[in-house]
Amino acid sequence: MALWMFRRGVVLRCVNCGEIYEPDPFLFKCRKCGSLLEVLVPVEGVSWSSFRGRGVWRYRPLLPVSDDVKPVTMGEGGTPLIRCENIEAWLRDRYGVAPRVYVKFEGANPTGSFKDRGMTVIASIARSLRVKLVAAASTGNTASSAAAYTARAGLKMVLVLPKGKVAKGKLGQSILYGATIIEVDGSFDDAMKAVQDAVEASKGGIYPFNSFNPWRLEGQKTIAFEIAEEIGVPDFVIVPVGNGGNISAIWKGFNELHKAGLIDKLPRMVGVQAEGAAPLATAFEKGLDKPLFVDKPETVATAIRIGRPVNWMKALRAVKESGGLFTKVSDDEILSAMRMLASMEGVGAEPAGASSLAGLLKLVEDGTIGNNDTVVLVATGHALKDPDAMLRASTKMLHASSSSEAAKLLLEMAEKS
Ligand SMILES: *Cc1c(COP(=O)(O)O)cnc(C)c1O
Ligand SMILES: [Zn+2]
Numbered sequence: 481m482a483l484w485m486f487r488r489g490v491v492l493r494c495v496n497c498g499e500i501y502e503p504d505p506f507l508f509k510c511r512k513c514g515s516l517l518e519v520l521v522p523v524e525g526v527s528w529s530s531f532r533g534r535g536v537w538r539y540r541p542l543l544p545v546s547d548d549v550k551p552v553t554m555g556e557g558g559t560p561l562i563r564c565e566n567i568e569a570w571l572r573d574r575y576g577v578a579p580r581v582y583v584k585f586e587g588a589n590p591t592g593s594f595k596d597r598g599m600t601v602i603a604s605i606a607r608s609l610r611v612k613l614v615a616a617a618s619t620g621n622t623a624s625s626a627a628a629y630t631a632r633a634g635l636k637m638v639l640v641l642p643k644g645k646v647a648k649g650k651l652g653q654s655i656l657y658g659a660t661i662i663e664v665d666g667s668f669d670d671a672m673k674a675v676q677d678a679v680e681a682s683k684g685g686i687y688p689f690n691s692f693n694p695w696r697l698e699g700q701k702t703i704a705f706e707i708a709e710e711i712g713v714p715d716f717v718i719v720p721v722g723n724g725g726n727i728s729a730i731w732k733g734f735n736e737l738h739k740a741g742l743i744d745k746l747p748r749m750v751g752v753q754a755e756g757a758a759p760l761a762t763a764f765e766k767g768l769d770k771p772l773f774v775d776k777p778e779t780v781a782t783a784i785r786i787g788r789p790v791n792w793m794k795a796l797r798a799v800k801e802s803g804g805l806f807t808k809v810s811d812d813e814i815l816s817a818m819r820m821l822a823s824m825e826g827v828g829a830e831p832a833g834a835s836s837l838a839g840l841l842k843l844v845e846d847g848t849i850g851n852n853d854t855v856v857l858v859a860t861g862h863a864l865k866d867p868d869a870m871l872r873a874s875t876k877m878l879h880a881s882s883s884s885e886a887a888k889l890l891l892e893m894a895e896k897s
Pocket of ligand 1: 593594595621622691721722723724725726727783784830832833860861862
Protein backbone atom coordinates (compact mmCIF):
# COMPACT_ATOMS: atom_id res chain seq x y z
CA MET A 481 0.00 0.00 0.00
CA ALA A 482 0.90 3.65 -0.31
CA LEU A 483 1.68 4.29 3.35
CA TRP A 484 4.83 6.31 2.57
CA MET A 485 2.57 9.03 1.25
CA PHE A 486 0.98 9.78 4.58
CA ARG A 487 2.21 11.49 7.69
CA ARG A 488 2.81 9.15 10.62
CA GLY A 489 -0.25 8.80 12.84
CA VAL A 490 -2.77 9.65 10.11
CA VAL A 491 -5.83 7.38 10.08
CA LEU A 492 -9.27 7.24 8.46
CA ARG A 493 -12.37 7.15 10.64
CA CYS A 494 -15.95 6.31 9.71
CA VAL A 495 -18.17 9.35 10.34
CA ASN A 496 -21.01 7.08 11.37
CA CYS A 497 -19.74 4.07 13.34
CA GLY A 498 -16.27 5.35 14.25
CA GLU A 499 -14.37 2.38 12.77
CA ILE A 500 -10.68 3.24 12.24
CA TYR A 501 -8.69 2.35 9.10
CA GLU A 502 -5.12 2.69 7.90
CA PRO A 503 -4.73 5.64 5.50
CA ASP A 504 -5.74 3.94 2.24
CA PRO A 505 -6.13 6.45 -0.63
CA PHE A 506 -8.60 4.12 -2.40
CA LEU A 507 -10.93 3.56 0.55
CA PHE A 508 -13.92 5.92 0.42
CA LYS A 509 -16.55 4.05 2.41
CA CYS A 510 -16.60 2.27 5.75
CA ARG A 511 -16.37 -1.50 5.22
CA LYS A 512 -18.76 -2.02 8.13
CA CYS A 513 -21.56 0.47 7.54
CA GLY A 514 -20.94 2.07 4.13
CA SER A 515 -20.71 5.65 5.44
CA LEU A 516 -18.10 8.19 4.40
CA LEU A 517 -14.72 8.45 6.07
CA GLU A 518 -12.80 11.36 7.51
CA VAL A 519 -9.07 11.84 7.85
CA LEU A 520 -7.62 12.23 11.34
CA VAL A 521 -4.30 14.07 11.50
CA PRO A 522 -2.14 14.20 14.64
CA VAL A 523 -1.80 17.76 15.92
CA GLU A 524 0.74 17.24 18.71
CA GLY A 525 3.69 19.60 18.60
CA VAL A 526 2.16 21.89 15.99
CA SER A 527 2.44 25.60 16.82
CA TRP A 528 1.89 28.83 14.88
CA SER A 529 5.60 28.94 14.20
CA SER A 530 5.41 25.51 12.52
CA PHE A 531 3.83 27.17 9.48
CA ARG A 532 6.10 28.41 6.67
CA GLY A 533 5.56 29.97 3.28
CA ARG A 534 2.12 30.92 2.02
CA GLY A 535 -1.09 29.34 0.73
CA VAL A 536 -2.35 25.82 1.39
CA TRP A 537 1.12 24.29 1.77
CA ARG A 538 2.01 26.77 4.50
CA TYR A 539 -0.02 24.44 6.73
CA ARG A 540 1.82 21.29 5.66
CA PRO A 541 2.35 20.16 9.31
CA LEU A 542 -1.44 19.72 9.53
CA LEU A 543 -1.87 18.17 6.07
CA PRO A 544 -2.00 14.37 5.98
CA VAL A 545 0.63 13.84 3.28
CA SER A 546 4.22 13.04 4.24
CA ASP A 547 7.14 15.29 3.42
CA ASP A 548 8.10 12.87 0.61
CA VAL A 549 5.08 13.87 -1.47
CA LYS A 550 5.91 16.55 -4.03
CA PRO A 551 3.03 19.05 -4.26
CA VAL A 552 1.18 19.77 -7.49
CA THR A 553 0.68 23.44 -6.74
CA MET A 554 -0.01 26.86 -8.26
CA GLY A 555 0.15 28.84 -5.04
CA GLU A 556 -3.55 28.27 -4.20
CA GLY A 557 -4.93 29.52 -0.90
CA GLY A 558 -3.67 32.65 0.86
CA THR A 559 -6.79 34.43 -0.38
CA PRO A 560 -7.69 37.93 0.80
CA LEU A 561 -9.85 38.39 3.88
CA ILE A 562 -11.59 41.66 3.07
CA ARG A 563 -13.23 43.90 5.67
CA CYS A 564 -16.56 45.19 4.32
CA GLU A 565 -17.07 48.57 5.97
CA ASN A 566 -19.58 49.76 3.39
CA ILE A 567 -21.82 46.79 4.06
CA GLU A 568 -21.36 47.30 7.81
CA ALA A 569 -22.51 50.92 7.45
CA TRP A 570 -25.48 49.81 5.35
CA LEU A 571 -26.49 47.25 8.00
CA ARG A 572 -26.21 49.90 10.70
CA ASP A 573 -28.48 52.26 8.76
CA ARG A 574 -31.00 49.66 7.88
CA TYR A 575 -31.18 47.42 10.94
CA GLY A 576 -29.37 49.45 13.59
CA VAL A 577 -26.99 46.55 13.98
CA ALA A 578 -23.28 46.67 13.24
CA PRO A 579 -21.49 43.35 13.17
CA ARG A 580 -17.94 43.28 11.89
CA VAL A 581 -18.08 41.74 8.41
CA TYR A 582 -15.27 40.11 6.43
CA VAL A 583 -15.35 38.32 3.11
CA LYS A 584 -12.94 35.45 2.49
CA PHE A 585 -12.58 35.87 -1.25
CA GLU A 586 -12.01 32.39 -2.62
CA GLY A 587 -12.48 33.69 -6.14
CA ALA A 588 -8.81 34.73 -5.89
CA ASN A 589 -7.64 31.13 -6.23
CA PRO A 590 -5.87 30.05 -9.46
CA THR A 591 -9.02 28.70 -11.16
CA GLY A 592 -11.39 31.04 -9.30
CA SER A 593 -12.86 28.90 -6.51
CA PHE A 594 -11.91 27.25 -3.20
CA LYS A 595 -11.88 23.89 -4.98
CA ASP A 596 -8.20 24.55 -5.79
CA ARG A 597 -7.31 24.07 -2.12
CA GLY A 598 -8.58 20.50 -2.23
CA MET A 599 -7.31 19.70 -5.69
CA THR A 600 -3.70 20.63 -4.89
CA VAL A 601 -3.75 17.93 -2.20
CA ILE A 602 -5.47 15.13 -4.14
CA ALA A 603 -3.64 15.88 -7.37
CA SER A 604 -0.41 15.44 -5.39
CA ILE A 605 -1.67 12.12 -3.99
CA ALA A 606 -2.94 10.95 -7.40
CA ARG A 607 0.37 11.78 -9.10
CA SER A 608 2.30 9.92 -6.39
CA LEU A 609 -0.02 6.92 -6.88
CA ARG A 610 0.46 7.14 -10.67
CA VAL A 611 -3.28 6.62 -11.17
CA LYS A 612 -4.32 5.94 -14.78
CA LEU A 613 -7.54 7.87 -14.89
CA VAL A 614 -9.10 10.59 -12.76
CA ALA A 615 -12.85 11.30 -12.78
CA ALA A 616 -15.12 13.91 -11.22
CA ALA A 617 -18.76 14.88 -11.41
CA SER A 618 -19.29 18.61 -11.21
CA THR A 619 -21.66 21.55 -11.31
CA GLY A 620 -18.63 23.39 -12.78
CA ASN A 621 -16.00 24.48 -10.29
CA THR A 622 -14.76 21.03 -9.36
CA ALA A 623 -14.45 20.48 -13.12
CA SER A 624 -12.43 23.65 -13.74
CA SER A 625 -10.14 22.99 -10.83
CA ALA A 626 -9.67 19.25 -11.38
CA ALA A 627 -8.98 19.86 -15.07
CA ALA A 628 -6.28 22.42 -14.25
CA TYR A 629 -4.54 20.41 -11.54
CA THR A 630 -4.58 17.13 -13.47
CA ALA A 631 -3.19 18.95 -16.51
CA ARG A 632 -0.34 20.22 -14.35
CA ALA A 633 0.18 16.77 -12.82
CA GLY A 634 0.19 15.03 -16.21
CA LEU A 635 -2.86 12.91 -15.33
CA LYS A 636 -5.75 11.93 -17.56
CA MET A 637 -9.03 13.59 -16.52
CA VAL A 638 -12.64 12.80 -17.37
CA LEU A 639 -15.40 15.14 -16.18
CA VAL A 640 -19.05 14.17 -15.90
CA LEU A 641 -21.24 17.27 -16.22
CA PRO A 642 -25.01 17.80 -16.22
CA LYS A 643 -25.69 18.84 -19.83
CA GLY A 644 -26.69 22.47 -20.27
CA LYS A 645 -26.40 23.23 -16.56
CA VAL A 646 -22.82 24.41 -16.16
CA ALA A 647 -22.04 28.15 -16.09
CA LYS A 648 -20.17 29.34 -19.18
CA GLY A 649 -16.93 30.35 -17.48
CA LYS A 650 -16.61 26.97 -15.81
CA LEU A 651 -17.34 24.99 -18.96
CA GLY A 652 -14.87 27.17 -20.88
CA GLN A 653 -12.14 26.51 -18.32
CA SER A 654 -12.72 22.75 -18.40
CA ILE A 655 -12.42 22.76 -22.20
CA LEU A 656 -9.36 25.01 -22.16
CA TYR A 657 -7.47 22.83 -19.68
CA GLY A 658 -8.10 19.88 -21.99
CA ALA A 659 -10.14 17.46 -19.88
CA THR A 660 -12.36 14.88 -21.57
CA ILE A 661 -16.00 15.72 -20.91
CA ILE A 662 -19.04 13.46 -20.64
CA GLU A 663 -22.23 15.52 -20.72
CA VAL A 664 -25.04 13.59 -19.11
CA ASP A 665 -28.73 14.27 -19.55
CA GLY A 666 -29.84 14.86 -15.98
CA SER A 667 -28.81 16.74 -12.88
CA PHE A 668 -25.54 16.99 -10.97
CA ASP A 669 -26.81 14.20 -8.72
CA ASP A 670 -27.07 11.89 -11.76
CA ALA A 671 -23.50 12.81 -12.75
CA MET A 672 -22.32 12.11 -9.20
CA LYS A 673 -24.02 8.72 -9.13
CA ALA A 674 -22.29 7.80 -12.41
CA VAL A 675 -18.88 8.62 -10.95
CA GLN A 676 -19.55 6.80 -7.67
CA ASP A 677 -20.82 3.69 -9.48
CA ALA A 678 -17.92 3.62 -11.95
CA VAL A 679 -15.30 4.21 -9.25
CA GLU A 680 -16.69 1.32 -7.23
CA ALA A 681 -16.91 -1.02 -10.23
CA SER A 682 -13.41 -0.11 -11.47
CA LYS A 683 -11.75 -1.43 -8.29
CA GLY A 684 -9.02 1.19 -8.25
CA GLY A 685 -8.98 1.86 -12.00
CA ILE A 686 -10.59 5.29 -11.62
CA TYR A 687 -9.50 7.83 -9.04
CA PRO A 688 -12.29 10.22 -7.93
CA PHE A 689 -11.71 13.93 -7.29
CA ASN A 690 -15.13 14.58 -5.72
CA SER A 691 -15.52 15.56 -2.11
CA PHE A 692 -16.53 12.07 -0.97
CA ASN A 693 -12.77 11.63 -1.32
CA PRO A 694 -11.80 12.78 2.21
CA TRP A 695 -8.24 13.72 1.23
CA ARG A 696 -9.59 16.62 -0.81
CA LEU A 697 -11.27 18.16 2.22
CA GLU A 698 -7.89 18.22 3.95
CA GLY A 699 -6.79 20.96 1.58
CA GLN A 700 -10.03 22.88 2.05
CA LYS A 701 -9.70 23.02 5.85
CA THR A 702 -6.89 25.57 5.36
CA ILE A 703 -9.62 28.23 4.93
CA ALA A 704 -10.05 27.98 8.71
CA PHE A 705 -6.30 28.19 9.35
CA GLU A 706 -5.98 31.37 7.31
CA ILE A 707 -8.94 33.06 8.98
CA ALA A 708 -7.71 32.19 12.48
CA GLU A 709 -4.16 33.27 11.73
CA GLU A 710 -5.30 36.62 10.32
CA ILE A 711 -8.11 37.76 12.64
CA GLY A 712 -8.48 35.07 15.31
CA VAL A 713 -11.72 33.11 15.67
CA PRO A 714 -14.85 34.86 14.38
CA ASP A 715 -18.26 34.35 15.99
CA PHE A 716 -19.84 33.13 12.77
CA VAL A 717 -18.51 31.60 9.55
CA ILE A 718 -21.16 31.61 6.82
CA VAL A 719 -20.67 29.07 4.05
CA PRO A 720 -22.71 28.27 0.92
CA VAL A 721 -23.59 24.57 1.01
CA GLY A 722 -23.96 22.19 -1.94
CA ASN A 723 -22.49 18.77 -1.22
CA GLY A 724 -21.57 19.93 2.27
CA GLY A 725 -17.86 19.14 2.00
CA ASN A 726 -16.56 22.65 2.45
CA ILE A 727 -18.48 23.59 5.59
CA SER A 728 -17.35 20.36 7.23
CA ALA A 729 -13.74 20.93 6.11
CA ILE A 730 -13.70 24.45 7.58
CA TRP A 731 -15.19 23.18 10.84
CA LYS A 732 -12.57 20.42 10.92
CA GLY A 733 -9.84 23.02 10.44
CA PHE A 734 -10.97 25.10 13.41
CA ASN A 735 -11.21 21.96 15.54
CA GLU A 736 -7.66 20.92 14.72
CA LEU A 737 -6.35 24.35 15.75
CA HIS A 738 -8.35 24.08 18.95
CA LYS A 739 -7.04 20.60 19.68
CA ALA A 740 -3.48 21.81 19.05
CA GLY A 741 -4.07 24.60 21.57
CA LEU A 742 -3.61 27.36 18.98
CA ILE A 743 -7.09 28.87 19.47
CA ASP A 744 -9.27 28.90 22.56
CA LYS A 745 -12.77 29.08 21.10
CA LEU A 746 -14.70 27.88 18.08
CA PRO A 747 -16.98 29.70 15.64
CA ARG A 748 -20.62 28.90 14.93
CA MET A 749 -20.97 27.48 11.43
CA VAL A 750 -23.83 28.70 9.25
CA GLY A 751 -24.76 26.76 6.11
CA VAL A 752 -26.63 28.64 3.38
CA GLN A 753 -28.73 26.83 0.79
CA ALA A 754 -30.91 28.09 -2.07
CA GLU A 755 -34.65 27.62 -1.57
CA GLY A 756 -34.94 25.32 -4.59
CA ALA A 757 -32.04 23.13 -3.47
CA ALA A 758 -32.24 22.97 0.30
CA PRO A 759 -32.17 19.34 1.46
CA LEU A 760 -30.17 20.21 4.57
CA ALA A 761 -31.69 23.57 5.46
CA THR A 762 -35.21 22.14 5.27
CA ALA A 763 -34.28 19.13 7.40
CA PHE A 764 -32.61 21.40 9.94
CA GLU A 765 -35.69 23.62 10.16
CA LYS A 766 -37.81 20.57 10.88
CA GLY A 767 -35.38 19.27 13.47
CA LEU A 768 -34.59 16.12 11.49
CA ASP A 769 -31.21 14.42 11.64
CA LYS A 770 -31.34 13.35 8.00
CA PRO A 771 -31.60 15.47 4.83
CA LEU A 772 -34.80 15.75 2.82
CA PHE A 773 -33.38 14.99 -0.62
CA VAL A 774 -34.63 17.11 -3.51
CA ASP A 775 -35.23 15.35 -6.83
CA LYS A 776 -35.15 18.34 -9.15
CA PRO A 777 -32.97 21.00 -7.51
CA GLU A 778 -33.30 24.45 -9.04
CA THR A 779 -31.47 27.69 -8.36
CA VAL A 780 -29.59 30.44 -10.17
CA ALA A 781 -26.63 29.52 -7.95
CA THR A 782 -25.56 26.54 -10.06
CA ALA A 783 -22.64 25.64 -7.78
CA ILE A 784 -25.09 24.70 -5.04
CA ARG A 785 -27.80 23.23 -7.27
CA ILE A 786 -27.53 19.87 -5.52
CA GLY A 787 -30.40 17.73 -4.27
CA ARG A 788 -28.53 14.82 -2.68
CA PRO A 789 -25.46 16.14 -0.86
CA VAL A 790 -22.92 13.33 -0.44
CA ASN A 791 -21.38 14.90 2.66
CA TRP A 792 -24.70 15.52 4.38
CA MET A 793 -23.70 13.74 7.57
CA LYS A 794 -20.49 15.73 7.97
CA ALA A 795 -22.25 19.01 7.16
CA LEU A 796 -25.08 18.46 9.63
CA ARG A 797 -22.60 17.54 12.30
CA ALA A 798 -20.50 20.66 11.66
CA VAL A 799 -23.55 22.87 12.10
CA LYS A 800 -24.91 21.06 15.16
CA GLU A 801 -21.61 20.63 17.00
CA SER A 802 -20.76 24.29 16.49
CA GLY A 803 -24.13 25.54 17.72
CA GLY A 804 -24.74 26.99 14.27
CA LEU A 805 -27.63 26.75 11.86
CA PHE A 806 -28.75 26.35 8.27
CA THR A 807 -30.66 29.04 6.44
CA LYS A 808 -32.41 29.25 3.06
CA VAL A 809 -32.29 32.14 0.61
CA SER A 810 -34.27 32.83 -2.56
CA ASP A 811 -32.76 33.35 -6.01
CA ASP A 812 -33.73 37.03 -5.89
CA GLU A 813 -31.94 37.40 -2.56
CA ILE A 814 -28.87 35.67 -4.00
CA LEU A 815 -28.72 37.90 -7.08
CA SER A 816 -29.30 40.98 -5.00
CA ALA A 817 -26.49 39.97 -2.61
CA MET A 818 -24.22 39.38 -5.61
CA ARG A 819 -24.87 42.93 -6.84
CA MET A 820 -24.51 44.37 -3.35
CA LEU A 821 -21.11 42.75 -2.78
CA ALA A 822 -19.88 43.93 -6.17
CA SER A 823 -21.32 47.45 -6.21
CA MET A 824 -20.67 48.28 -2.54
CA GLU A 825 -17.37 46.51 -1.93
CA GLY A 826 -15.90 45.77 -5.36
CA VAL A 827 -15.93 42.06 -4.65
CA GLY A 828 -17.19 39.98 -7.58
CA ALA A 829 -18.59 36.63 -6.48
CA GLU A 830 -20.63 34.15 -8.51
CA PRO A 831 -24.21 33.64 -7.25
CA ALA A 832 -23.38 30.69 -4.96
CA GLY A 833 -20.48 32.66 -3.52
CA ALA A 834 -22.68 35.66 -2.77
CA SER A 835 -25.33 33.52 -1.11
CA SER A 836 -23.31 33.77 2.12
CA LEU A 837 -24.08 37.51 2.16
CA ALA A 838 -27.75 36.77 1.50
CA GLY A 839 -27.60 34.46 4.53
CA LEU A 840 -26.03 37.19 6.67
CA LEU A 841 -28.83 39.63 5.82
CA LYS A 842 -31.40 37.05 6.96
CA LEU A 843 -29.61 36.46 10.24
CA VAL A 844 -29.15 40.14 10.99
CA GLU A 845 -32.80 40.74 10.22
CA ASP A 846 -33.99 37.97 12.54
CA GLY A 847 -31.60 39.01 15.30
CA THR A 848 -29.36 35.92 15.28
CA ILE A 849 -26.34 38.07 14.45
CA GLY A 850 -25.89 41.25 16.48
CA ASN A 851 -23.71 44.19 17.33
CA ASN A 852 -20.66 42.57 18.81
CA ASP A 853 -20.36 39.70 16.37
CA THR A 854 -17.55 39.17 13.94
CA VAL A 855 -18.68 37.36 10.82
CA VAL A 856 -16.71 35.81 7.97
CA LEU A 857 -18.60 35.26 4.72
CA VAL A 858 -16.97 32.67 2.51
CA ALA A 859 -17.33 33.94 -1.07
CA THR A 860 -16.66 30.58 -2.64
CA GLY A 861 -16.24 31.44 -6.33
CA HIS A 862 -15.47 34.32 -8.72
CA ALA A 863 -18.11 36.34 -10.58
CA LEU A 864 -16.27 35.70 -13.88
CA LYS A 865 -17.34 32.07 -13.62
CA ASP A 866 -20.89 33.01 -14.53
CA PRO A 867 -21.15 35.75 -17.18
CA ASP A 868 -24.92 35.23 -17.57
CA ALA A 869 -25.46 35.99 -13.88
CA MET A 870 -23.29 39.12 -14.11
CA LEU A 871 -25.29 40.36 -17.10
CA ARG A 872 -28.53 40.05 -15.13
CA ALA A 873 -27.40 42.97 -13.01
CA SER A 874 -28.34 46.34 -14.43
CA THR A 875 -26.47 49.59 -14.55
CA LYS A 876 -26.86 52.93 -16.29
CA MET A 877 -25.90 52.36 -19.93
CA LEU A 878 -26.01 55.04 -22.61
CA HIS A 879 -25.36 54.89 -26.34
CA ALA A 880 -23.37 57.34 -28.42
CA SER A 881 -23.26 57.18 -32.22
CA SER A 882 -19.86 58.82 -32.49
CA SER A 883 -16.77 59.70 -30.53
CA SER A 884 -17.80 63.35 -30.33
CA GLU A 885 -21.22 62.44 -28.99
CA ALA A 886 -19.63 60.21 -26.34
CA ALA A 887 -17.37 63.10 -25.33
CA LYS A 888 -20.40 65.38 -25.09
CA LEU A 889 -22.19 62.91 -22.82
CA LEU A 890 -19.12 62.71 -20.61
CA LEU A 891 -18.95 66.49 -20.28
CA GLU A 892 -22.64 66.69 -19.43
CA MET A 893 -22.09 64.18 -16.64
CA ALA A 894 -19.09 66.08 -15.37
CA GLU A 895 -21.25 69.22 -15.11
CA LYS A 896 -23.91 67.37 -13.13
CA SER A 897 -21.44 65.73 -10.72
C1 LIG B 1 -18.39 23.73 -4.72
C2 LIG B 1 -18.98 25.05 -4.43
C3 LIG B 1 -19.87 25.24 -3.37
C4 LIG B 1 -20.39 24.12 -2.51
O1 LIG B 1 -19.41 23.49 -1.74
P1 LIG B 1 -19.76 22.06 -1.09
O2 LIG B 1 -18.47 21.62 -0.50
O3 LIG B 1 -20.21 21.19 -2.21
O4 LIG B 1 -20.83 22.27 -0.09
C5 LIG B 1 -20.32 26.52 -3.13
N1 LIG B 1 -19.95 27.55 -3.90
C6 LIG B 1 -19.11 27.41 -4.93
C7 LIG B 1 -18.75 28.59 -5.75
C8 LIG B 1 -18.59 26.15 -5.23
O5 LIG B 1 -17.77 26.01 -6.26
ZN1 LIG C 1 -18.90 2.77 9.64
